[in-house]
Ligand code: HEC
């Protein structure tokens with residue numbers, strides 16, 4: 566009888582704890598639905614396409630995780646890209662395939678290591694390898710029409726002219742992906758999915774990803790316990806991994822993740838023992 570009582574009390578406390586944690590510990594903020602432009606990627610004017618590009622740049626593209634003057638110096642500031650993109654082609658170090666500024670911008674996103682801006686390469690690679698993730702790859706997954714929208718934004722934001730074509734044909738049909746983009750993102754079903762959804766792989770080596778902005782997480786489970794890992798995600802500045810800058814890892818995962826996503830990630834990280 567006593568044991569039963571103890572177990573019941575424990576169960577109630579555990580349940581309460583979990584509920585509090587789920588509802589208070591990480592506030593569940595529903596992201597605002599994305600703007601209407603994304604629902605109709607076809608039939609849009611260049612002005613609308615440029616606005617879409619800016620939104621992708623600041624949102625789903627995850628570009629501002631790194632291209633962000635507030636973070637200072639982690640990645641180039643991308644100013645005057647309509648001129649800069651053409652100047653890059655004249656650099657003797659340039660060995661890529663682009664012939665025009667537009668092609669340079671596309672190549673920068675699809676194959677970041679084709680040309681590495683001086684001083685911004687991965688450590689010890691002498692500017693031959695870029696830490697930037699491939700934007701069409703699994704970490705971010707932008708489609709060609711979305712990449713063109715971002716190019717149009719980069720070309721025009723400081724006064725240049727957009728040279729990309731407006732989306733036509735297959736791109737112009739309201740893609741199923743557009744409908745998906747309009748709904749709030751569904752909770753990830755697996756830890757691997759959550760790594761992609763929150764772009765952890767853009768910065769970390771983990772699972773299928775090879776990010777190089779933050780620490781390699783493939784052995785993290787051998788030296789850190791679950792509470793450390795949970796805190797590292799919810800409050801990245803509480804402990805700063807040695808040799809890495811504070812303030813680079815996003816501070817708002819606690820507002821974005823569901824409790825379940827957080828716990829899946831913590832368990833997944835705990836299992837990474839090299
Ligand atoms: C994980 C950090 C990171 C993310 C995320 C990222 N970049 Fe980069 N990007 C860099 C770094 C570092 C460089 C400089 C090294 C190089 O040239 O590849 C760079 C270079 C570039 C360049 C070339 C700049 C120049 O002056 O020649 C462009 C264009 C660019 N990024 C666009 C983007 C866009 C658009 C996105 C989002 C779709 C994005 N980046 C996402 C880190 C990042």
Ligand code: HEC
Nearest residue numbers: 630763764765768779780797801804805806809810813814
């Ligand atoms: C924009 C880049 C960026 C993104 C995105 C990012 N991180 Fe980080 N992360 C960092 C940096 C830089 C550090 C090291 C500084 C620190 O400890 O805050 C770090 C530290 C960590 C640590 C602590 C490592 C240690 O050895 O103490 C963990 C765990 C971690 N990140 C997990 C994640 C997970 C999980 C995600 C996705 C939900 C994520 N990060 C997304 C940049 C990033």
